[in-house]
Amino acid sequence: MNHPALNVPLPKPKPKIALRLVKTIDLPRDDWLTVRKQGIGGSDAAAAVGLNPYKSQLELWLEKTGRDGNLPKIDPHDEESPLYWGNMLEPIVAAHYTKRTGNRVRRINAVLQHPDPSLPWMLANIDREVTGASDVQILECKTAGINGAKLWKEGVPEYVQLQVQHQLAVTGKAAADVAVLLGGQHLEIHRIERDETLITRLIELEMQFWHYVETDTPPPADGSDSAETALRCLYPEDKGQILDFTAERNLSACFADLQAVRQAIAEQEKLEAQLKQTLQQAIGEASRADFETGSVTWKKSKDSVVMDMTRLLQDQPDLQQRYAVTKPGSRRFLII
Numbered sequence: 001m002n003h004p005a006l007n008v009p010l011p012k013p014k015p016k017i018a019l020r021l022v023k024t025i026d027l028p029r030d031d032w033l034t035v036r037k038q039g040i041g042g043s044d045a046a047a048a049v050g051l052n053p054y055k056s057q058l059e060l061w062l063e064k065t066g067r068d069g070n071l072p073k074i075d076p077h078d079e080e081s082p083l084y085w086g087n088m089l090e091p092i093v094a095a096h097y098t099k100r101t102g103n104r105v106r107r108i109n110a111v112l113q114h115p116d117p118s119l120p121w122m123l124a125n126i127d128r129e130v131t132g133a134s135d136v137q138i139l140e141c142k143t144a145g146i147n148g149a150k151l152w153k154e155g156v157p158e159y160v161q162l163q164v165q166h167q168l169a170v171t172g173k174a175a176a177d178v179a180v181l182l183g184g185q186h187l188e189i190h191r192i193e194r195d196e197t198l199i200t201r202l203i204e205l206e207m208q209f210w211h212y213v214e215t216d217t218p219p220p221a222d223g224s225d226s227a228e229t230a231l232r233c234l235y236p237e238d239k240g241q242i243l244d245f246t247a248e249r250n251l252s253a254c255f256a257d258l259q260a261v262r263q264a265i266a267e268q269e270k271l272e273a274q275l276k277q278t279l280q281q282a283i284g285e286a287s288r289a290d291f292e293t294g295s296v297t298w299k300k301s302k303d304s305v306v307m308d309m310t311r312l313l314q315d316q317p318d319l320q321q322r323y324a325v326t327k328p329g330s331r332r333f334l335i336i
Helices: 029-036 042-048 057-064 082-101 148-152 158-171 196-214 225-234 249-283 309-315 318-323
Strands: 019-023 104-106 110-113 128-131 138-144 175-182 186-193 288-291 294-297
Touching (some): 042 158, 042 196, 082 186, 110 158, 138 158, 158 196
Antiparallel strands (some): 019 110
16 A cells, blocks of 8 residues: 555756856957857757758857858947847847836846756856746847848747747746847737757757767758858868769769759749740830739839949049959859
8 A cells, every 4th residue: 555645746856057157247249259159059049950040050060160250240339230239129128028017137147057067068148037926037138120020920930939948948947038129119028938848859959069069070051041151151262172073972963963953943944034024025015914813013213323434444544553452252163
């Protein structure tokens, strides 16, 4: 017969508190970026698992291995940059979150590290900690302009959800609120609960990416613009060597597929041009045509004034010498 005391469920162990790796209150931005290279932060999570629409695994790998010197850099002081306005508006978003919910928040001012000794590369930089609330512990502040707001139509975008789950994994917390300012005038607040199944899978995939970093092995390119930029940065010049891949079956098959895809694209582009020209002939001098499935316009753009550089340099040939700049060459990928 079981003793009644044996049937009482044991209390769940409290999650370990995240370690404070570095204080950030007076840390210069360059030093903060250096600290971030020591591991995967919340904003890196989606890119690390190949689900960030703006950054590929390969570009993130360049950053973590210190090969990002030639990558385009965002100027945090550029007033045309979303990063600038995100930083400027973060305190305002946090203040309005408190006003709407009554939840008090405070800065942590530290880069946090996962308490598990086997996961020292899991880092987090939390926007705000929610204090005095039993149901939520973290606040993530976001801003989105006109274009970025489209990603929030159906709720929190996937890459932000992964960022928050990463933060919950590092801190051991149970829930976070995401406060996003859309278009500069509409504030939404979304609750994200800790998902143990997702966190387990996220850690597995992040571990795979970090293995690429530790072994200095570039992850595979994914076909994105980010990966294209990263490849140009990683291999900026050729050394004249000729490689023989004729015996490499996988690479030869890849090349054959590329040839077939380019041929198919060329045929589709020719068909597109023919269909467009058929409609243009039918439209003639009209400005718009309506069809059963949509509409098309064919309008003349406004005249513009441009500089006639050929005549200018003919009349003032010394200008080319005085103002000439060297444009760095780039590698071209050609099928021959």
